[in-house]
Amino acid sequence: MLIGYARVSSTGQDLTVQEGALRAAGCDQIYSEKKSGRQATDREALRDAIKAARAGDIVVVSRLDRFARSTQDLHNLLATLEAKGVGFRCLAQSGVDTTTPTGKLTLSILGAVAAFETDLRAERQAEGIARAKQEGRYKGRSPSIDYSTVRRLHGQGLRPTEIAGLLGIGRTSVYRALASQ
Template identity: 55%
Template sequence: MKVGYARVSTIDQELGGQVDALTAAGCERVFSEKVSGTSTAGRDKLQEAMDFVRKGDALVVTRVDRLARSIGDLQQLVGTLRAKKVDLLATEQPVDTSTAAGKCFLDMLGVFAEFETNLRRERQTEGIERAKARGVYKGRKPSIDADRVRELHGQGMGATAIAKQLGIGRASVYRVLA
């Protein structure tokens, strides 16, 4: 049985093209989700697909980066599939883990997917640094009113009561008061 897995990173992106390609490739069941691919953590539909596949099945993706963006995650997923005797196929790339060439190409694609993620992170960091230098980037607005924490503490209120009143964690109260 061919089992498909489709993923996009943001709510604004559409899964339709991937789902159509997987269905056209003969997938009888397709799991899909809108979640970042930088980690396998929190990807419930991926876990469902991994649990669903059985010996002799093939997990099909359109591209390897839909499955994993780090070589470590990719190798872990492929190891799990291999242990279950499930092949991995990609519709848009020559990936077929039932062949030596397909396995080799998969590893190369995994390296490039991780490289792309790292480049994107570096560009983002550089952009933030440039924006900070120009005084444009201010970062996230503080979610804790430090003056209010100090004021309530000055009135004799304890950390637990302050945290409860302001809807924040006690550790946050202690950080402000330190």
């Protein structure tokens, strides 16, 4: 049986295209969700799709980034599927199909290239920051908490827990702001 999984990151996005592609590919069941892909453990529909899959089934996605957001995440998910005797197929990257030896090789190569690109991006970012610091242009991240507002609210008699709730920040941040007076 082919089991489809579709995901978009935000409620403003639409699942129609992915679900249509999965139906056209012959998926008998489709699990869909509107959820950030940062952590696979937070995606209920993905967990349900993997739980529903039985030995000999294949989990199908439209694109690899809809399934996993990192190489580690991808390998963990694939290991879970493999342990159950379940295959994996990606429609957009047609060579990615763990039910074939060539598909397994393609997936490994793509994973290595993705990891390499991530490392290169991190190096370029670090070089850019170092150069900006040398030239005095690097300011860092702008403050996300207005310490004067924290102090003003505290001066009005609000407790740190109340201030934290009102401003949507952690209580530790409130104490840090108060200590910086």
